[in-house]
Amino acid sequence: MMAFIDALVNADRPVIMELKRRDPNGVDLFGDRTIPQIVAEYEASGAPCISVVTGKWFGGTDSMLHEVAQLTNRPILQKDFITRKDQLAKAKQLGASAVLLTAGLLPKSSIHNLVEASLAIGLTPFVEVTEEAEIDALPRAADCVVAVNNKDIKNKERDPGDLDRSIRLLPALQRSGTRCPVSASGIAQPGDAAKLLAEGYRGLLIGTGLLRTGSLAEWLAGLDELRGPRVS
């Protein structure tokens, strides 16, 4: 299996496609689709990586991660509230390649310890930030995905998201040394996605926008058209 960062930076369309059972208001996002159907659709659409929200706020469970890992060889990000090292071993055992570490919810010393502990067992830290100070304080950024969360997790992500935050923080991400600056959450339309990639993002994490669209193929074709032909 290709490592998470390599899969993303080498992808022609670097969209991490997410399985999230419910939105923050408890509204179902899967409809009548099963997990195998969504994974098959994401794979057929060329997802380089897949994200699975196991956090209970969003209707997730660890068994969802295990199920997805049985269905795909794509590198998987586990999105949950990770605060302890034993959760990292569990993530790996369930089939994750990368784990979410939310800078705004963790003391600085915990971020350091969890980044080191993740790397030590072969998991890619996917560190989510919302402020420049969090980026500047990051250890081992070159080995991490560093993602700007456009929404506010402290408010259960009930806000629509502020994509300008991604634009504002991109220079700090680029300075940090990460190979893989990612913009996450609130990317609803192909035009939003195209703009963020044109600005210099090397990856996008999209859940609700892809799960709510009537046609994933059309959504992605719209993005491809806006980006124009790719030079390899």
Ligand SMILES: O=C(O)c1ccccc1NCC(=O)[C@H](O)[C@H](O)COP(=O)(O)O
């Ligand atoms: O961000 C967190 O700290 C978090 C913790 C635990 C579970 C989920 C968490 N975040 C979820 C997300 O960030 C979004 O599902 C993801 O970025 C996609 O967002 P959207 O495209 O707006 O559905």
